[in-house]
Amino acid sequence: xxxxxxxxxxxxxxxxxxxxxxxxxxxxLVLSVLFWTACLVGIAFFYYRDYRYRRVYSRIYPTLRDFIxxxxxxxxxxxxxxxxxxxxxLNNKLVSKVVRHVIHEFIFTIGGEKGQSMRHLFNELGxxxxxxxxxxxxxxxxxxxxxxxxxxxxxxxxxxxKILDQLLKSPQVEIRVAASKxxxxxxxxQAFDRVFEGLHGISQLHxxxxxxxxxxxxxxxxxxxxQWLDMSKAFAVNSLVMDxxxxxxxxxxxxxxxxxxxxxxxxxxxxxxNSLGKLLARDSEERLQELYMEESSLTAKLEILKALGRVGQxxxxxxxxxxxxxxxxxxxxRKHAYRSLxxxxxxxxxxxxxxxxxGDRVESKLIRYVNHPMVHYI
Amino acid sequence: MWDKKKRILVVEDNxxxxxxxxxxxxxxxxxxxxxxxxxxxxxxxxxxxxDLVITDLALPFANGFEIIDRxxxxxxxxxxxxxxxxxxxxxxxxxxxxxxxxxxxxxxxISPSELISRVRLRIGHA
Numbered sequence: 372x373x374x375x376x377x378x379x380x381x382x383x384x385x386x387x388x389x390x391x392x393x394x395x396x397x398x399x400l401v402l403s404v405l406f407w408t409a410c411l412v413g414i415a416f417f418y419y420r421d422y423r424y425r426r427v428y429s430r431i432y433p434t435l436r437d438f439i440x441x442x443x444x445x446x447x448x449x450x451x452x453x454x455x456x457x458x459x460x461l462n463n464k465l466v467s468k469v470v471r472h473v474i475h476e477f478i479f480t481i482g483g484e485k486g487q488s489m490r491h492l493f494n495e496l497g498x499x500x501x502x503x504x505x506x507x508x509x510x511x512x513x514x515x516x517x518x519x520x521x522x523x524x525x526x527x528x529x530x531x532x533k534i535l536d537q538l539l540k541s542p543q544v545e546i547r548v549a550a551s552k553x554x555x556x557x558x559x560x561q562a563f564d565r566v567f568e569g570l571h572g573i574s575q576l577h578x579x580x581x582x583x584x585x586x587x588x589x590x591x592x593x594x595x596x597x598q599w600l601d602m603s604k605a606f607a608v609n610s611l612v613m614d615x616x617x618x619x620x621x622x623x624x625x626x627x628x629x630x631x632x633x634x635x636x637x638x639x640x641x642x643x644x645n646s647l648g649k650l651l652a653r654d655s656e657e658r659l660q661e662l663y664m665e666e667s668s669l670t671a672k673l674e675i676l677k678a679l680g681r682v683g684q685x686x687x688x689x690x691x692x693x694x695x696x697x698x699x700x701x702x703x704x705r706k707h708a709y710r711s712l713x714x715x716x717x718x719x720x721x722x723x724x725x726x727x728x729x730g731d732r733v734e735s736k737l738i739r740y741v742n743h744p745m746v747h748y749i
Numbered sequence: 750m751w752d753k754k755k756r757i758l759v760v761e762d763n764x765x766x767x768x769x770x771x772x773x774x775x776x777x778x779x780x781x782x783x784x785x786x787x788x789x790x791x792x793x794x795x796x797x798x799x800d801l802v803i804t805d806l807a808l809p810f811a812n813g814f815e816i817i818d819r820x821x822x823x824x825x826x827x828x829x830x831x832x833x834x835x836x837x838x839x840x841x842x843x844x845x846x847x848x849x850x851x852x853x854x855x856x857x858x859i860s861p862s863e864l865i866s867r868v869r870l871r872i873g874h875a
Contacts, residue, residue, distance in 0.1 A: 436765075440769075440772050444769075444773065445776075473765075476765045477765060477769075478858070479857070479858055480763065480765050480766045480769060480857065480859070481769060481858055481859065481860070481861065482857070482858030482860045483858075483859075483860025483861075483862065483863065484862075485860065485861055485862075486858055486860070
């Protein structure tokens with residue numbers, strides 16, 4: 372036993388003092404040199420690309436700017452721009468990229484009729500055709516297709532129906548989302564049915580992206596987003612629909628309750644409860660109280676209390692008061708019950724005054740905490 | 750004697766928007782002072798005589814609200830009309846802009862003809 376231990380110690384000493392050391396050092400050094408060389412080459416390549424871009428940009432920008440000023444701002448042309456005069460080699464990828472970026476910048480800067488003329492200029496330079504070509508022939512290249520769709524959406528260029536359909540059914544979720552955004556930007560409200568029909572497999576970030584595309588448009592109609600609530604679909608899809616319902620104040624209590632009943636305790640159900648509150652679902656107050664009694668999860672109970680406070684029509688004052696006075700309940704529930712009572716003013720004003728006058732030490736502390744201006748009710 | 754040209758201070762850090770406004774306003778015959786940051790703008794406001802200020806909100810060193818606030822509290826040029834040009838489209842930014850003392854608010858992207866007519870409304874022709 373002792374000799375084995377002595378043998379191991381000897382091996383370790385031999386490794387550090389002589390035998391194995393040089394090989395290890397050499398391997399480490401080689402790997403280190405390779406690693407740092409790769410890093411330096413990467414950085415140099417990045418700076419070289421940036422340098423080339425800036426050089427081409429500084430050459431092209433003044434020419435293009437003067438061209439735009441002369442033909443769009445002075446001559447008020449809306450089409451048939453003398454693009455040959457620019458003398459740019461648009462077959463060169465870098466030149467083409469710079470021209471595209473400059474025109475994008477101008478489109479984001481100049482609005483009104485002149486902005487529309489800039490879009491026509493973009494198309495007359497052939498970028499619409501290039502983007503159309505890319506979505507037809509690079510359908511498997513996600514980055515190229517997404518970029519081309521964004522370009523075509525910005526320029527409001529129509530895409531052939533068959534191609535668009537393929538993109539909307541693409542196996543890659545990024546392409547499906549980009550195609551949906553294209554449709555929303557180009558066709559607006561007309562595209563809602565088609566976009567929601569094809570929504571599946573999206574993440575919450577994709578949902579946020581689509582939500583922002585819709586609300587940044589000029590849509591102010593009365594489309595029934597709630598028709599797309601579907602308990603069999605993922606949280607991201609239902610969450611997007613509920614966010615749109617809240618944003619456009621479309622109250623559909625039955626639809627939201629279906630989701631709650633089907634997904635109790637899930638994220639979807641919590642979001643549905645939250646939406647009921649934000650949509651001021653008056654007819655749901657009693658049902659929310661019943662749900663509170665059935666629920667065992669603290670998070671769900673808190674969400675229900677918040678919703679009751681938001682609806683705030685005075686029907687749940689007694690219920691909330693009972694919860695606030697129940698010293699066996701967790702403090703977080705009592706605090707939210709009181710906060711929701713405050714939210715039910717003026718219906719709850721007499722009760723709040725009574726609580727304030729008669730409450731014991733613990734209740735007074737709770738009230739002070741809830742009423743503190745630094746405490747936010749989320 | 751010739752009439753003195755109306756002088757406009759344009760504060761904008763976006764090169765394309767700045768040069769577009771410069772082109773459009775010079776064509777209308779206004780005299781221009783250009784600043785790309787809040788700091789530059791504030792030094793011009795205190796040193797020069799100005800008839801109108803056009804400013805962006807998101808600027809380096811001092812934002813548009815601070816610039817307007819400093820203009821209104823300064824001894825020189827404190828009555829000068831101010832037009833905000835901004836990409837912020839929310840009500841809060843617009844209300845805050847008017848509260849600190851702006852006279853007008855234009856949302857980006859700007860229409861050159863709209864810009865000219867709003868400038869004329871404030872200070873008349875060049």
